Amino acid sequence: MHLPVGEASRLSRFTFKARQAERYRHGRILLAGDAAHLFPATGVALNAGLLDAVNLAWKLAADVHGWAPAGLLDTYHDERHLAGARTMLHTRAQVALRRGHDPAAEALREVFQELLIDEQPLRRMGALVAGSDIRYPMPGSGGHALAGTFAPDLTLHTDQGIASVAELMHAARPVLLDLADRPDLRRTAREWDDRVVIHTAKTDHRPADALLIRPDAHIAWAASIDEPADTATPALREALSGWFGTPR
Helix, strand or coil: CCCCCCCCCCCCCCCCCCCCCCCCEECCEECCHHHCCCCCCCCHHHHHHHHHHHHHHHHHHHHHCCCCCCCCCHHHHHHHHHHHHHHHHHHHHHHHHHCCCCHHHHHHHHHHHHHCCCHHHHHHHHHHHHCCCCCCCCCCCCCCCCCCCECCCCEEEECCEEEEHHHHHHHCCCEEEECCCCHHHHHHHHHHCCCCEEEECECCCCCCCEEEECCCCEEEEEECCCCCHHHHHHHHHHHHHHHHCCCC
16 A cells, blocks of 8 residues: 655654753752753653652742741752652663664563563553652651652542542642541641641551651651651651741
8 A cells, every 4th residue: 555655744853862960959040840851752851840840849839938947949959860860761771772673682672571561560660760769868767668759649538538649639738648547646747737738547558657748749757557656756746847847
């Protein structure tokens, strides 16, 4: 079958031009989005730019409203530069998979495709490309394994019905999610109730007794299952002060 080719409406050429700025903040200048980095894989730059923006937005808002703790804006560079470097890692790997059509290159692609048949590596690669596998460095030592990670979208059973973590984040405010009916933790968080929204819910196989979730959906702090109040309460207070400033 003969298909005539007419005037092209759009032409593109695949090139590898991933770059990364040395600093995402210099004084009052803040760099976010694809102006800082250009990744060849479709959609990856969009993901990275949006995650830059949501990370920066709540920190700028905190600064504008006067409750940002010292150094909060500096964490933007620390966190998103790390994420940008990881994005460059997997885009370079994509270049290696796409480049070349000799037997070695074809074998590499075939082996990689076989690995992605299994669910676990497929999920891991999906999170890597989406940028949701990042674990930001959190202050202090010996924190919960979830601290710094993207909050899991748990199914939540509340007095108002079934909800999800994603729904709780629609207001773009910090959230203390109490999953074990811990009045000691809720009492502590109420000192920040002008900034932090408190929710109590139950979920199957809870990953922690409570989660303190930042507006960008990353976990700032978590209480271990059945963690005693004498360690959980001061740790929560430290996390609240460190990320959301002094209470009113």
